[in-house]
Amino acid sequence: MSSDNCIITTTTTTTTHTYSIPTSRLVNSAAGNVFAMPSENEERQPFFGAMGCMSAIVFTCFGAAYGTAKSGVGISAMGVLRPDLIVKNIIPVIMAGIIAIYGLVVSVLISNNLGQGTTLFANFIQLGAGLSVGLAGLAAGFAIGIVGDAGVRGTAQQPRLFVGMILILIFAEVLGLYGLIVALLMNSRAGDAKC
Template identity: 50%
Template sequence: QFVLNSFCLSKQHHSLDMTTNPILLYGDPNQALFFGGMGIVSALVFGNLGAAYGTAKSGVGICSVAVLKPELIIKSIIPVVMAGILGIYGLIISVIISGSLKAVPYDENITKNPSEWVYNYALGYKQLASGLCCGLSSLAAGLAIGVVGDAGVRANGQKNILIALILMMIFAEALALYGFIIAIVLVMSG
């Protein structure tokens, strides 16, 4: 309230009046770009963290199995491949969000008409939510793939364990896919 009062003290500065200046009423649309940028960061960083954890945890299991049974390396690579897909989900969402980040020019005709703004806070919040949906669900899936993949790879010497491993990987990957689908819906609805 103090900031607005200090801006509106003088009636001779009508451009700073709350009723006539949409930037004071709705907020600066160029500051909303921060939330879109955080959506990009969230999708990419959390998705890659999930992919890295899944790859590292499964990779340790593959290395320990390869010492005793080198012929099982190719069969054991499935968790690493499925963990790598998680990073791709984050990359896709980040590229889609970054394509819609556009600064609003500080032209007097545009700043007075919020309907002409190409970016606003609602869009920034949607993009942040989209990035968090994709990124955090990919992180959760990466944790699941890493733990299940490590245990499955170590037990890969047993017959019939490969089918169970693939099924567990599919359900773990589905966690990331749910977040990816919601992220796409959120980004495209903006």
């Protein structure tokens, strides 16, 4: 064994493998030399930050797509009876699209901080931030889609329902906004990580 590397040879019934392992990765124990735990800047650590980046945009886009599709079905059904209300009742589709913007903002912020030198703690914070905005956006998109579908159909029959539908849509949209705020706060703390 040299001062820099430890040569390990393993033999099976058919093959023999020889490995050269840096001694810095070995620890003396009662069982002999064993491998040390990975260092804090392991090359796999940015995976968690990348998963946070991905989950931020993917889940919010799922929510926005569902909200748009579900509201669009209601607008199409309502447009047969009252084509003059189509433009007025397109608000649920617009509000569903805003949900994806929340995920895009957080995803871009997380991707700007991805890199080999980041700590495991920072990458877990980024994963949490991405999941926060992503899952909140998914829930908000579902709520907007269901409310939008029923709301535009009801507005076609009773125009006084429009204001109530808008208020419910605002409360559904704010769920995604809560996820965005938490994600921004978490992501701002990712750079402060010491371990």
